Amino acid sequence: MAERRARPRIAGMLQIRIHGRGGQGVVTAAELLSVAAFREGRHAQAFPSFGSERTGAPVVAFCRIDDRPIRSHEPIATPDTLIVQDPTLFHQVDVFAGLRTRGTVLINTGRTIADLGLEDVAGRFRLVTVPATELAREHLGRPIPSGALLGAFAAAVPVIGLDAVAAAIRERFAGPVAEGNVAAAGAAYRLLHADVRERCHA
Amino acid sequence: MLRQIEGSRAVAEAVALCRPEVIAAYPISPQTHIVEALSALVKDGTLAPCEYINVESEFSAMSVCIGASAAGARTYTATASQGLLFMVEAVYNASGLGLPIVMTVANRAIGSPINIWNDHSDAMSQRDSGWIQLYAESNQEALDLHLQAFRLAEEVSLPVMVCMDGFVLTHAVERVDVPSQDEVDGFLPAFAPRQVLDPDDPMTIGAMVGPEAFTEVRYLMHAKQMLALDAIPRIADAFAQAFGRDSGGLVRGYRLADADTVIVGLGSVLGTIEDVVDDLREQGHRAGALAVRCFRPWPLDEVRAALGTARRVVVVEKAFAVGAGGIVGQNVRLALDGVAAAPRVHDVIAGLGGRPITSASLHRIVADALEGRAGRTTFLDLDTGVVERELRRSREDPRPGPHAENILREAGIAGGGPR
Numbered sequence: 001m002a003e004r005r006a007r008p009r010i011a012g013m014l015q016i017r018i019h020g021r022g023g024q025g026v027v028t029a030a031e032l033l034s035v036a037a038f039r040e041g042r043h044a045q046a047f048p049s050f051g052s053e054r055t056g057a058p059v060v061a062f063c064r065i066d067d068r069p070i071r072s073h074e075p076i077a078t079p080d081t082l083i084v085q086d087p088t089l090f091h092q093v094d095v096f097a098g099l100r101t102r103g104t105v106l107i108n109t110g111r112t113i114a115d116l117g118l119e120d121v122a123g124r125f126r127l128v129t130v131p132a133t134e135l136a137r138e139h140l141g142r143p144i145p146s147g148a149l150l151g152a153f154a155a156a157v158p159v160i161g162l163d164a165v166a167a168a169i170r171e172r173f174a175g176p177v178a179e180g181n182v183a184a185a186g187a188a189y190r191l192l193h194a195d196v197r198e199r200c201h202a
Numbered sequence: 203m204l205r206q207i208e209g210s211r212a213v214a215e216a217v218a219l220c221r222p223e224v225i226a227a228y229p230i231s232p233q234t235h236i237v238e239a240l241s242a243l244v245k246d247g248t249l250a251p252c253e254y255i256n257v258e259s260e261f262s263a264m265s266v267c268i269g270a271s272a273a274g275a276r277t278y279t280a281t282a283s284q285g286l287l288f289m290v291e292a293v294y295n296a297s298g299l300g301l302p303i304v305m306t307v308a309n310r311a312i313g314s315p316i317n318i319w320n321d322h323s324d325a326m327s328q329r330d331s332g333w334i335q336l337y338a339e340s341n342q343e344a345l346d347l348h349l350q351a352f353r354l355a356e357e358v359s360l361p362v363m364v365c366m367d368g369f370v371l372t373h374a375v376e377r378v379d380v381p382s383q384d385e386v387d388g389f390l391p392a393f394a395p396r397q398v399l400d401p402d403d404p405m406t407i408g409a410m411v412g413p414e415a416f417t418e419v420r421y422l423m424h425a426k427q428m429l430a431l432d433a434i435p436r437i438a439d440a441f442a443q444a445f446g447r448d449s450g451g452l453v454r455g456y457r458l459a460d461a462d463t464v465i466v467g468l469g470s471v472l473g474t475i476e477d478v479v480d481d482l483r484e485q486g487h488r489a490g491a492l493a494v495r496c497f498r499p500w501p502l503d504e505v506r507a508a509l510g511t512a513r514r515v516v517v518v519e520k521a522f523a524v525g526a527g528g529i530v531g532q533n534v535r536l537a538l539d540g541v542a543a544a545p546r547v548h549d550v551i552a553g554l555g556g557r558p559i560t561s562a563s564l565h566r567i568v569a570d571a572l573e574g575r576a577g578r579t580t581f582l583d584l585d586t587g588v589v590e591r592e593l594r595r596s597r598e599d600p601r602p603g604p605h606a607e608n609i610l611r612e613a614g615i616a617g618g619g620p621r
Contacts, residue, residue: 031208031375038206038377046375050232050319050556069377071340071473073370075558 013066014159015076019095020085023055025146028172029083030061032150035168036160037065045070058093065159081157084108085132085145087116099125106156108132108145128156128192135187140180151185155192162189204379209341209371210235212378213280213306213364216348218249219386220304222278223393224270226255226263230285231318232368233308237280260285264292264303271301272407274398276352279303282368283310286324290331297332297423299407300397302355304348305333308368309469309520311555315606319556320368322468325497326521326529328363332423334430335498336450337468338366341376343495346449349381350437352390357437358430359396360423365497367470369556381445389444427499434496452501454493455508457483461490462513463572464545466534468494471518471552471559478564487572494530505537512545514571518564518582520553527551527579546571552582588612 016033020026027048034046045064053059062076078098087109089095099105103125110131113122121127130152132145140147150165166182173181205212214236217225225244227237244254253270257263263279271277281289286307296303307325311317325335336351338344344366351362366372397407411419431452438451448454456476458464463482465475475491482489492508494501509515515538517531526532528549538544548571553559563583570576588609595602602608610616 034375035206038204043377044206044375047370048373050369050373072477072561073367073374073470074474074560077560 013064013068013070014081014157015079016063016065016081016083017076017079018061018063018083018085019089019093020059020061021055021089022053022057022059024059024085025144026059026085027061029085029146029150030063032146032165032168032172033063033153033160034065035171036150036154036164037063039164039167040160042067042159043070045073047073049075058089079103081153082106083149083153085149087111090116090118096121096125102126104128104156106130106149106152108149110134128152130188130192132184132188135184135191136181139183139187140177142180144181147181148184148188151188152192154185155189162186165189203382204377206375206377207380208235208373208375209344209366209378210308210373211239212341212345212380213348213366213372214239214243215380216345217278217304217306218243219381219383220278220349220352220390221276221387222249222252222304222352223275224253224255224267224277225279226257226266226270226277227279227281228257228260228263228285230260230282232310232320232372233280233282233285233306235372236306236308240278260289261292264289264296264305267303267305268292268296268299268301271296271303271395272299272397272399274393274395274400276356276393277301277303278305280306280308282308283312283318283324286328287312290328293328293331293333295408296361298419300359300423300426301361302352302359302393302395303361304351304355305361305363306344306348307363307365308372309365310368317555320370320520321554321556322365322520323554325363325365329498329529332360332427333498334358334360334362334427334434334496336362336364336434336496337494338364338371339470339472339493339495341366341371341374342378342447343449344371345378345380346441346445346447349386349390350441350450352393353440354430354433354437356393356395358426358433360426360430365469370470379445379447385444389441431499431501431503450495452496453504453508454495456491456493458490458492458508460488462488462511463516463568464490464492464509464512464514465516465518465564465568466492466494466509466530467518468497468530469520471520474559474561474564475518478561478568481561481565482568489568497530497533500533500536502533502537505534506541509534509538509545510541515545515547516550516568516571516576517547518550518552518559520551520559522549522551522579531579547578548576549579550582551579557583 030046034044037044049060082105132148135148243249312323355362519530531549
């Protein structure tokens, strides 16, 4: 409960869009994000983009987080934050569409921004990378990056805590799948925190 | 208990808390998660006693519901879109017989062209079927309406459709307050059927009725719906007292008191409409909103009272009467018939087949209404260029081909190149 008090109030609604491919757990990630926010005492709404989803095809899901009840059900056109589960999507869909200036983009990659060819947008947006698939392989034994990305999100966007992410994962999954995802989330969280501290001290 | 769950899950749990004894359903998107969850609750014994009957079609689903309800069982089903159309003959029989079945309609468009996304064409096609129709604005209200629907259906002996926007609500994960079994038991008494097939006291339900009495039996359907106009707000009040929430009822106003521009809507679009109203207020306009929570029976007096003093009314509706125009808009005009200096009513057909209704688009149409540019019927965000090309093709080409495929081909969505 102490952690709940420690969370800052959100200045206006936070709108998140998650990009990934069918089978990567995009819709589940949005749902878990909303559950984590709910556990922090916030209002949250998660919803998929509706269509015929196929394994491997580009998929998006959305999440709104606010300190006030959320009444709108329109799709998110101007997100503040993106989570990109598969960086190859940058070549296939307009990932940055509608993203607000200085918006955070959390990218699942072990490569650098320069390697990804994203230097031209680095000035407009806050790009954060995390090797979520590698962390998932290590802790979960499967290349499903959602859990690690949620941990990274908690480090990058301080509206939900790592404990809430872990609780949301355990509410949805059980046994080794839950614990593997919780471990991956924790590893991603610590990696990003160390990263941020490093940059702050530099 | 407050929980963060999918709308379909919330509805399934609400229905289970109402202790239905028979559920007969056939899965169809976007209703599937509801009946899947209910079948699991029956299988694992959480919902007992209850018989979940897997049927081979929606026609059978409603037919089984009719039989079960006539035998005195509290009965539930859910459907959407083509599934609702497939059961229509039985839908009319259920209301004609006065059987208090509750059905969730997870609103979805009707083909052709085939489309799985949300609009209100399915429920609106059954507006004259004799069923009561309630529309949910949020997942909390969807949950709450199901508790009220069983009580209402059984009190007035009519079937009730609870309409909730497919995908937009059914697949949205939101905060909902799920009541306890004790709370629901306290609100919803056990089903005491007004007519029942009982082998110990044999009787007939469903006689053929000729011209000598058909009008009277049909009139009684109408009379019962009119009685429901009293029962619906009364049950909503009882619900508010029991659960401390405002859900259901006939209509709900938002910033209406001094409003001269009122936006009317049904279902989940109300959230966006209220955002637009707040923006308009900040700009100095006297704007308000009216949520139509019950469309059948039509709450004529309440709509008249809410809109009678406005100068302009924008009716946002997710279906339309082909060849006539707005459906809700026609009903609004009926309610305003004879009002001195009645407001101008603009029908705005929006959100068809899942096209998002954005606050930006609503702002545009309201600006048009304020400046006298809006007509009686507007198709929101209609791509007039596409439509005009197709109309020209129809005029000039002796074999213009199908519109849907032509438009998809031009948009590069379907292959084959221009004809």
